[in-house]
Amino acid sequence: MKFTTFTLFTAVLIGLLIPETTEAQLWHRYRHEIFGGIGASQMLGDLGGGANDGKGIADINLGATNFGATIGYRYKVSPKAALRFSTSYLILEGDDALTENEGRKSRNLSVKTTVTEFSPMIEIYLISDDMPKSSRYKGGYFRRSMKGSGPSIGVYVATGITVFTYNPTAELDGKTYDLRDLGTEGQGLEPGSKKYSTVDIALPVNIGFKLNFDQYWSVTLEGAARFTATDYLDDVSTDYYDNNAIREAYGEEAAMLADRRENTSGQSGGIRGNSENNDAYFYLQVHIAKRLKSYKSSTGRRKPTF
Numbered sequence: 237m238k239f240t241t242f243t244l245f246t247a248v249l250i251g252l253l254i255p256e257t258t259e260a261q262l263w264h265r266y267r268h269e270i271f272g273g274i275g276a277s278q279m280l281g282d283l284g285g286g287a288n289d290g291k292g293i294a295d296i297n298l299g300a301t302n303f304g305a306t307i308g309y310r311y312k313v314s315p316k317a318a319l320r321f322s323t324s325y326l327i328l329e330g331d332d333a334l335t336e337n338e339g340r341k342s343r344n345l346s347v348k349t350t351v352t353e354f355s356p357m358i359e360i361y362l363i364s365d366d367m368p369k370s371s372r373y374k375g376g377y378f379r380r381s382m383k384g385s386g387p388s389i390g391v392y393v394a395t396g397i398t399v400f401t402y403n404p405t406a407e408l409d410g411k412t413y414d415l416r417d418l419g420t421e422g423q424g425l426e427p428g429s430k431k432y433s434t435v436d437i438a439l440p441v442n443i444g445f446k447l448n449f450d451q452y453w454s455v456t457l458e459g460a461a462r463f464t465a466t467d468y469l470d471d472v473s474t475d476y477y478d479n480n481a482i483r484e485a486y487g488e489e490a491a492m493l494a495d496r497r498e499n500t501s502g503q504s505g506g507i508r509g510n511s512e513n514n515d516a517y518f519y520l521q522v523h524i525a526k527r528l529k530s531y532k533s534s535t536g537r538r539k540p541t542f
């Protein structure tokens with residue numbers, strides 16, 4: 237009788253523990269993931285903006301929304317954390333024609349900036365990125381099948397470091413010009429500042445809402461912010477430089493793109509931008525991801541497979 241009771245208790249205990257152990261081990265076997273997606277991008281700089289002179293989200297023009305795309309790789313280090321490496325290509329815009337602020341509108345500047353970024357980050361899951369229990373999993377170790385609640389939802393935040401290149405451009409008479417080369421604020425002249433670098437860094441902050449359909453496929457809605465270390469994402473930062481000096485050094489087109497005011501054009505010393513705040517950019521994207529199942533190789537190490 238005692239043996240029968242002990243055997244029954246042990247069998248029930250094993251029956252309760254094995255499904256949990258099986259579920260806990262799944263992330264180990266699907267820890268590699270590739271993803272890609274597209275969405276909308278926005279820049280928070282000196283051009284355009286709201287009716288007031290302030291900074292912040294309220295200073296964004298929806299009319300300047302453009303396109304962005306991302307591809308990346310994710311490696312789960314635990315059920316609640318992952319390392320990720322992604323690269324994104326973004327088009328950012330700013331245009332004084334879109335603002336209701338009269339001072340900015342009369343400045344009459346516009347820019348289109350392309351950004352290519354690389355971001356190694358760590359993701360922390362506020363809601364665990366669990367394998368959906370509705371997916372049938374036949375693991376070689378447990379040989380069990382998991383059924384139950386259907387697709388699962390994960391929520392994460394991520395941060396790390398972003399390294400990016402950027403190129404501000406503007407159009408004049410149907411032709412596109414690289415603004416950095418034109419020294420629109422007297423860069424490269426004496427007296428004047430040196431030309432800004434087109435490679436810089438940013439602090440990335442991401443938040444994602446992930447819907448897992450099965451052990452392989454998921455879709456994520458991800459919002460990202462990049463707080464950069466430059467104020468020249470839109471080629472605007474300080475004051476107007478002597479336009480005659482710009483014309484003599486870089487040509488007529490440089491002078492025209494440096495100062496497009498309808499009145500008082502060509503006068504130096506007026507406020508062109510706000511150097512007290514660096515620029516930022518944002519994007520909202522939908523990503524599709526695929527987990528890669530890993531198998532043990534002859535050396536005993538797990539390798540992902542498509």
